[in-house]
Amino acid sequence: xxxxxxxxxxxxxxxxxxxxxxxxxxxxxxxxxxxxxxxxxxxxxxxxxxxxxxxxxxxxxxxxxxxxxxxxxxxxxxxxxxxxxxxxxxxxxxxxxxxxxxxxxxxxxxxxxxxxxxxxx
Numbered sequence: 001x002x003x004x005x006x007x008x009x010x011x012x013x014x015x016x017x018x019x020x021x022x023x024x025x026x027x028x029x030x031x032x033x034x035x036x037x038x039x040x041x042x043x044x045x046x047x048x049x050x051x052x053x054x055x056x057x058x059x060x061x062x063x064x065x066x067x068x069x070x071x072x073x074x075x076x077x078x079x080x081x082x083x084x085x086x087x088x089x090x091x092x093x094x095x096x097x098x099x100x101x102x103x104x105x106x107x108x109x110x111x112x113x114x115x116x117x118x119x120x121x
Contacts (some may be wrong), residue, residue, distance in 0.1 A: 006057070007100035011095065012099075013109070014107045014110070016115055016116070019109050023044075025120060027080055027081075028082050029048070029075050030044060030047040030082050030109075030117055031048050031049075031082065032044065032047040032050075033049075033051060033055060033083050033090050033093075034049070034052075035093070040053075040063055042121075043113070044113065048070060049087040052090045052097075054095050059075075059088065059097075059103070077103055081098055081106045081110070084112050085112055086091075087112050088108065088112040091108040092108045
């Protein structure tokens with residue numbers, strides 16, 4: 001399936017090596033869309049925890065309200081956003097949701113926290 005296929009069904013994903021280099025360069029914002037309990041037990045360094053159930057309202061907040069609630073700047077529409085969960089499914093939901101809201105550079109870290117823990121933990 002290699003090649004320049006631009007089918008809308010091909011989900012925008014990021015691999016672990018890509019994720020590492022984006023994080024090292026500060027080229028992307030990372031969001032942990034698991035529950036607060038899951039994120040509290042361990043997350044990828046630098047990730048902002050916004051459970052997938054809250055994401056839609058979070059991404060539609062005024063920037064000041066977002067900052068007050070999450071202690072972080074609200075992402076801009078043109079920023080690289082990477083979402084992840086435990087296994088990949090909620091990260092995909094989050095990516096699709098963000099794209100619907102106009103975040104064109106939203107991607108899902110497909111390996112999710114499970115892979116990160118195996119390789120980096």
